[in-house]
Amino acid sequence: MTVELLQPTDVAGGTYSLALVGMLGTAVLLFLGTGWVSRQWKLPVALAGLVALIAAAFYLEAREAWAAAQHLPVIYRYIDWLVTVPIQVLTLYFFIAAVARPPVGLFWRLLVVAVVMILARYMGEVGFMHPTLGFLIGIVGWLYILGEVCFGKLGEINSKSASETVQTGFFWLRLVVTVGWAIYPLCYFIASFAGGIDDAALSIVYNLADFVNRILFALIVLYAALRESVSTR
Template identity: 80%
Template sequence: MEVKLLQSTDVTGGTFTLLLIGMIGTAVLLFLGTGWVSRKWKLPVALAGIVAMLAAAYYWQAREVWLTAGQMPVIYRYIDWLITVPIQVLALYFFIGTVARPPTGLFWRLLVVAIVMILARYMGEVGFMHPTLGFLIGIVGWLYILGEVYFGKLGEINTKSASETVQTGFFWLRLVVTIGWAIYPLCYFIGSFAGGVDEGTLSIVYNLADFINQILFGLIILYAAAKESATAR
């Protein structure tokens, strides 16, 4: 079996390796964390752990592709997003569900919107639909999710929550969804309408963004869950 070596000057390959290790460590920590928190917090923590585990599987495969071919076909990343982004949206739903149960219809709306958002961006980026249409559908989906967490039922439940820990945790999770997720439409816009960027640089940006969008996201949930569980004892 041929061993694919990571070259010292391969910064892109280094970020794939860095995120692979980071995702594995985060997944292990979050799954262990389900044993530290009270029952109502186990589901959001477990969902964050599943996101990290699936991201680790993606980074393992992506690292192999990069070291072998020196490129990263966009379909690999969209397969990851198509699964992890909807799970993250549901993690937000169940995070707030520890305070008061949001409407069941909202659960399905968030799930469908997250899937459509990712599919539209993928189809626009690879040419299955007009890039502008894919970009606009993706933006509308993202804005809908932001609307729910800031001004919709999720935001309303958070505002009425008596738990300072939940309010603080949700504040930081909203920042991740607002600022961290902004990298996706921004890179889409640059790639489709502003002359593009080389695959190596694009992969570095996406990989480092996942520190915020997936690793930090999960750690915020775990921190809030552990703190609330300790207070309840």
């Protein structure tokens, strides 16, 4: 078996390795963290760790593909997103469920919308549907998720929470979903409607963005869970 080595000037390839190490470290930390937090916080912490672990598996495979061809087909990222984005959305649900139980119907709506959002973007980007339609469905799905976490039932429960730690943690999680996740439709728009983007530049942007969208997201969940667990003991 031949192992492709990264070249010293391959900055994009280096970001794949950097993200791989970061995701593995985050996954280990979060899984260890499930033993440090109280019972109601174990599930959101474990889900955040699962996202990091799946992302690490993606980066391991993607790094090899990049080193071999200096190109990463979009199917790699969409397979990863199709699994991890719904889990992250449900992490938000269970983060709030640690202090008050949201409606079960909201669980299923968030899950379905997250899956449809990713599938629509994929189908639009590879030509299975019109790129504009895929872009618009993706935007609507993202806005629906933002609406639920900011102004819907999740946001309402958070605003009524007596815990300042939960409110602060959820504020930062919403900020990640609002600002950090904006990179995905932006890159989609550039790739589909604005003349495209260089593969290396796109890889660097996506890989570094994951330090916010996945690693920072996970650390916020763990930090809030630890603070709440200590305060209730």
